[in-house]
Amino acid sequence: MVKSLESPDLDDADRETLARIERFGWTCLHIEAGERTCGWSFSLGLPAQRNHPELIVFGLPNSDAYDVLADAVARITAGETLPLGREHAVELSGITCSLLKVERVWYRPFVGTAIWYHESLDFETLQIAWRNTRGQNAWEIPAEKARQPLLDRIDACEARTGEFLREMGFVEE
Numbered sequence: 001m002v003k004s005l006e007s008p009d010l011d012d013a014d015r016e017t018l019a020r021i022e023r024f025g026w027t028c029l030h031i032e033a034g035e036r037t038c039g040w041s042f043s044l045g046l047p048a049q050r051n052h053p054e055l056i057v058f059g060l061p062n063s064d065a066y067d068v069l070a071d072a073v074a075r076i077t078a079g080e081t082l083p084l085g086r087e088h089a090v091e092l093s094g095i096t097c098s099l100l101k102v103e104r105v106w107y108r109p110f111v112g113t114a115i116w117y118h119e120s121l122d123f124e125t126l127q128i129a130w131r132n133t134r135g136q137n138a139w140e141i142p143a144e145k146a147r148q149p150l151l152d153r154i155d156a157c158e159a160r161t162g163e164f165l166r167e168m169g170f171v172e173e
Contacts, residue, residue: 002048003117021045021117025077028069029113030062034167038147041065042111042125043073052076053124054114056102059147060095060130067093068128084126086139096131100152106161109170110151127151
């Protein structure tokens, strides 16, 4: 079960979000960068509307992140199965990416609105991890230089989520 326009206690922003999902089959939400962290964007509506996991991408400008997500959604809608795993690469909106299965421990901090929409944690999310301009995958870049967390890992240090969690108030400084 997911939220709908008939759900009680919706504010105007909720209604607008749900209307976009109803009209387009999904919507894109952007989270702005913090003082020490990059921003991110994620889909909302794909499991219910396209029978596909939600998607999340970090560290791209909002317009580029939207283009990457929209390209992925268009291909999914056309019936394409995007390859999953570090060993597979796919071009999305001209950017070489790999899709990684996000561990549920990261849902609340990074896709909390999706929990609200799906009314549970019972949905899948994939991270679109992009290569940098030197062709390095996100997991090949030293943590101190990385612009993307790695949400396919449970440990916060390995996932590179510490700064994000501190900025969002999930852990204390």
